[in-house]
Amino acid sequence: MKAICGGRLVMHDRIEEGKAILFEDKIIGIVPESEVPAEAERIEVNGALVTPGLFDVHIHGSGGCDTMDGSEEALRTIASTVVKNGVTRFLATSVTLPLDRTAKVFDLVRTVVGKSGEGWDGAVIEGINMEGPFIHPAYKGAHEENYIADFDFDFMKQYSDVIRVVTVAPDKEGGMEFIRKVTTETPIKVSIGHTAATYEQAMEAIENGATQVTHLYNAMTPMHHRKPGVVTAALRSNVYTEMICDTIHVHPAMFQFVMDCKGKDKFVLITDCMRAGGMPQGEYTLGELKVVVDETSARLMDGTLAGSILTLNKAIDNVHKNTNKPLWEIVSAASLNPARAMGMQDRIGSLRAGCNADFAVFDDDFNTQMTIVDGRVVYKK
Numbered sequence: 001m002k003a004i005c006g007g008r009l010v011m012h013d014r015i016e017e018g019k020a021i022l023f024e025d026k027i028i029g030i031v032p033e034s035e036v037p038a039e040a041e042r043i044e045v046n047g048a049l050v051t052p053g054l055f056d057v058h059i060h061g062s063g064g065c066d067t068m069d070g071s072e073e074a075l076r077t078i079a080s081t082v083v084k085n086g087v088t089r090f091l092a093t094s095v096t097l098p099l100d101r102t103a104k105v106f107d108l109v110r111t112v113v114g115k116s117g118e119g120w121d122g123a124v125i126e127g128i129n130m131e132g133p134f135i136h137p138a139y140k141g142a143h144e145e146n147y148i149a150d151f152d153f154d155f156m157k158q159y160s161d162v163i164r165v166v167t168v169a170p171d172k173e174g175g176m177e178f179i180r181k182v183t184t185e186t187p188i189k190v191s192i193g194h195t196a197a198t199y200e201q202a203m204e205a206i207e208n209g210a211t212q213v214t215h216l217y218n219a220m221t222p223m224h225h226r227k228p229g230v231v232t233a234a235l236r237s238n239v240y241t242e243m244i245c246d247t248i249h250v251h252p253a254m255f256q257f258v259m260d261c262k263g264k265d266k267f268v269l270i271t272d273c274m275r276a277g278g279m280p281q282g283e284y285t286l287g288e289l290k291v292v293v294d295e296t297s298a299r300l301m302d303g304t305l306a307g308s309i310l311t312l313n314k315a316i317d318n319v320h321k322n323t324n325k326p327l328w329e330i331v332s333a334a335s336l337n338p339a340r341a342m343g344m345q346d347r348i349g350s351l352r353a354g355c356n357a358d359f360a361v362f363d364d365d366f367n368t369q370m371t372i373v374d375g376r377v378v379y380k381k
Contacts, residue, residue: 002375003040004359005033007050010331011351021050023357025375030351043377045361048369049327052335052349053088053358054312057165057342058129058215058242058270060093060286062277067092067128068287070105075112079122081278083371083379085311086360087123089348091164093272095287096132096143099155110162116374124373126344127164131214134178135194136169141219142286142306143194151178160186164342167214169195170205183209189342191242194219195230202233212240212341215272216258217250218305235261240341242270245318246310248297252322259325259333268341269315269334274298274307317366 002023009016009030020036022028036042060066063081065074075092082090092109094102109128116124133149140148151174156163168179168190179190192205193214198221213220213234221229234241241262243250249272259267271277276284276293284291284298291298291306298306312334319330332349339349348356357375362368371379 001028001037001040002043003036004043004045004050004361005036007045007048007361009351010049010051010328012332012336013328015328021351021359023375025357027351027353027355027357029353045369049362049364050351051086051331051360051362052351052355053360053371053373054086054334055126055338055349056082056087056090056271056273056312056334057268057338058093058131059090059273060095060307061275062273064275064279066275066286067094067109068097068105070108072108072112075109075125076120076122079120079125082123082312083373084278084368085313086362086368086371087312088358088360088371088373089124089126091127091129092125093129093131096135096140096147097287098147099133099149099152102133103155103159106159106162110159113162117376121378122373126342127162128159130163130166132167132194134166134168134172136172136196138196139169139194139219141194142289142291142300142304144287144289151175153178153181156182156186156188160188163188165189165191165212167191167193168205168210169193169197170210171195171197171201176204176208179205179208179210183211192220192230192234192239196221197230199228199230199233202230203237206233206237206239210239212242212268214242215249215270216241216243217254218244238266240266240268240337242268244272244308244310245269245315246296246308247318247322249305249308252318255319256323256325259319259323259329264329264332265337265340267333268337269312269319271310271312271315272307273310277309277311313360313362313366313368320366
């Protein structure tokens with residue numbers, strides 16, 4: 001048994017001091033520090049913030065590698081890079097490529113889902129976030145238009161054991177029927193995104209089973225007083241709502257507004273990070289598209305934003321500095337809320353008995369001091 005001692009524990013609704021977390025591969029319980037068993041191995045964190053491990057449900061790559069590289073080495077590199085940011089779980093996120101090439105990547109991801117332990121010193125891959133090819137060309141963002149495809153339910157069924165969520169433009173022909181079939185005949189979640197849908201079409205998609213929205217404001221119809229668009233549908237309905245809080249994709253003034261609209265349970269922080277995360281400035285790729293990375297952003301040659309170089313701990317810090325929300329609510333947006341969105345809240349996203357022993361230890365500026373996955377220290381500053 002191990003015990004994290006001397007920390008400020010970021011619970012889902014408060015911060016606890018003077019308590020220790022007892023754990024092995026799962027959390028055993030939280031007790032007063034005076035009650036830590038003598039035989040427990042003590043991990044002293046000296047007043048640092050201790051949060052649940054972060055869960056990035058929308059990340060393409062990091063450390064110079066991308067999900068679509070299609071190699072286990074690339075996936076391991078991403079997994080070992082993101083733990084430096086306090087991330088303990090993530091969804092390997094795809095981009096629009098031909099479905100036969102996508103299938104080969106998904107076959108590979110299937111072999112490493114859930115891996116943790118000796119030989120895998122990184123974050124755990126919980127499955128796939130399938131972003132593309134079922135999107136609208138007018139809102140393609142940094143996806144290759146030539147590979148945008150018609151809906152293929154047979155493909156979804158074939159990979160329904162490993163795809164956790166798929167982005168859908170419901171305004172494409174057959175969109176509503178596709179959403180109904182995916183959400184009633186498979187366990188896959190549907191997210192509305194990269195779409196020219198009207199407000200009415202977005203609300204119809206939600207009625208048909210869509211439960212979330214892909215990177216709010218980006219690659220969708222905006223809020224207008226006579227054309228409310230997908231943005232308004234996201235804010236008015238009960239869907240989980242992703243946002244890239246790098247202060248570039250979305251102005252920081254919107255952070256408070258969206259959180260006020262969505263309440264504490266439905267707001268989800270993501271990075272949408274591409275392979276240049278944690279890497280020097282320069283030229284990279286996203287799918288087959290060339291991307292130029294500077295100090296703050298990743299863009300196609302025409303200036304279109306191409307994912308981000310954001311880290312999830314930095315997203316928490318950005319929101320903390322630009323809202324009046326309590327710290328635990330912001331941390332939940334990067335841990336418990338994405339776990340809820342994926343139906344995984346029973347085992348990840350919280351500091352409570354029975355959950356996986358996934359922890360991130362941060363200083364007050366959200367620099368990572370330590371990351372623990374399934375009870376094992378996989379990163380220490």
